[in-house]
Amino acid sequence: MAKTLFDKIWDKHVVQQIDGGPSVLYIDKHFIHEVTSPQAFQGLEKRGMKVFRPQQIVATADHNVPTLQQHLPIKDELSRVQVQQLITNCKNHNIELYGLGHPFQGIVHVIGPELGVTQPGMTIVCGDSHTSTHGAFGAIAFGIGTSEVEMVMATQCLMQSKPxxxxxxxxxxxxxxxxxxxxxxxxxxxxxxxxxxxxxxxxxxxxxxxxxxxxxxxxxxxxxxxxxxxxxxxxxxxxxxxxxxxxxxxxxxxxxxxxxxxxxxxxxxxxxxxxxxxxxxxxIEPMITYGTNPGMGVSVAGLIPGEKDIDDKEKPSFLKSLDYMGLQPGSRIKGKKVDYVFIGSCTNSRIEDLRLVAGFVKGKKKASDVEVWIVPGSKQVEKQAIAEGIDKIFEEAGFQLRQPGCSACLGMNEDKIPAGKYCVSTSNRNFEGRQGPNARTFLVSPLTAAVAAITGEVGDVREFI
CATH class of the missing domain: 3.40.1060.10 (Aconitase, Domain 2)
Structure with a gap:
């Protein structure tokens, strides 16, 4: 019988099929970080249990970590407590931790592939929705909730309905x-x-x-x-x-x-x-989002849809989204002045992304009224960027190369976009307040972000290459 790639991997990992219900699925690799794991560890300890197979878990600190002066104590109290709790939990349960200062530290979905932990045919989970990243290797990889994190810690299995x-x-x-x-x-x-x-x-x-x-x-x-x-x-x-x-x-x-x-x-x-x-x-053309969900996207050279193009049921949310973004139906985003450019996140913070940006900006200077943050996805990426002289290209362009972490992808650490400011971002979400309270986000590719950094406005990279 013919099978899909998904079927081949799924079928090999089903421990038990519950009649009329979900499957008990074996999990090969479990990634954890400081945000969604504390309650899971606490749940295990309340039941007097230890992690079942700690050798199949990899931990790192990424969401709450600062991206400047990582050798100093974390200023934000909640972030500091969460990172310290991860250290304590990993020590108590014999889990490998790539914390601040470790040469393998970085964003969880960047370090797994670059270290060779992520492999084809695996089932992979993490308490983070963007675990789907690892599927690029021919793996079944998906995000799970905190109660499911605890389930995998306790049994190395998960109850899942086949999608x-x-x-x-x-x-x-x-x-x-x-x-x-x-x-x-x-x-x-x-x-x-x-x-x-x-x-x-x-x-x-x-x-x-x-x-x-x-x-x-x-x-x-x-x-x-x-x-x-x-x-x-x-x-x-x-x-x-x-x-x-x-x-x-x-x-x-x-x-x-x-x-x-x-x-x-x-x-x-x-x-x-x-x-x-x-x-x-x-x-497909160079793309940019104009609203407050990633589906609200158009060509950089195109127009935001007009009111007549939107279904009546969706019109209220469409208009609310444009009001938040300070944009008008039927208008053009190209030429819009921007305040910040963020190049990073688990979507676009790998060495190839940094090389792409460096190749475009070499010999150029950033716009004087734009702040540019480049945040590598891991210590390994940072090290490679320095070895290749990419750090010098960014420095000469006026960009700030920071230290690894999730950074301004989400307003959970110190790297927030101020209220009302426009940020051209290579991250994955443009929800209201995602990059900071009332921040306004345009999602783009690293190349389109590089154009905005140099010109100070939304531009079409095809006019520059």
Missing amino acids: KLMRINVEGTLNKGVVSKDIILYIIAQISASGATGYFVEYAGSAIRSLSMEGRMTICNMSIEMGARGGMIAPDEVTFGYMKGRQFAPGNGQWDRKMEQWKELYSDADAKFDVEINIKAED
Whole structure:
């Protein structure tokens, strides 16, 4: 019987199928951080239990950490308490922790892949919605709630209902200036922020296969922003080339054996999906969001929809969103003055993202009235950026290269965008207050962010390359 990539992995991990109910699913790897784990640890301890398989958990501090002067005590009391509690919990339960000061510290969804912890065919969970990032390696990866974090800690299993399956095929050649972030913003704009609710999405097609692993991670990362349970891409030679030799990837003695298994991870030619969507790569342009959910996106060169283009039921929320953003229906975003540019987050903070930005800004200076924060996704990315001289390019451009963390992706640490200010951001969400109370967010690719940093306004990268 023909199977999808998802089916092949799911079926191998079902411990028990409950009649008329969910499956008991075995979890290969569990990532944790300081925000969603404290209550889970507390729940275990109240029941007098220890973590069942601590060797299958990897912990890091990322959401609440400052991105300047990380060697000093954390100023914010809540953040300091949460980070310290993670240290205590990991010590008490013998869990590997990559905390502040550790050479492997970074955003949880950046360090897993770059260390070789994330591998094809795995089931991976974390108390964080953007766990879907790891699906780029041909894994079933999804976010879970705190009670589920406790369940995995206690049993290494999880109760899950099998989702419906969707395949999104992107065929053709991408236009100049169009990168992976534009692909996923375009898809979400086409099907809406709820268009994949209840589905697990497989991305396929020649345009997807042409992407680097960093690009594939960006796409899978934002699957959750269209309501999907997760996203995945079949592993191939690009995947294997990225993984080989990484810290925790299989060594020479196991590599060939693992490769044979991984090469079977693809959807069979006649496998059936509940929904299939076909997209032409040539139709995708550099994208930007204009509203307060990631589905409210248009071409950078395009217009915000007019009131007549919006369904009557959706019109109140549409107008409320534009009012929050200080924008008008039917207007153009291109040329809009911006105040901040944030390049970072688990979506776009890898070395490829930084190289892309550095290549564009080399020899240029930032606009005088724009503040630019570059936040690497991990200590490894930071180290590589310095080794390649990227830090010097940013310094000469007037950008601030900060230390690793989630930073201004979310208003949970010190890196907040002031009220009313416009931020061009490479992060994944533009909800009201996401980057700080009353902050206004435009989601874009690293290239489009670089244009805004240099010109001080929203621009079309195709006019500069």
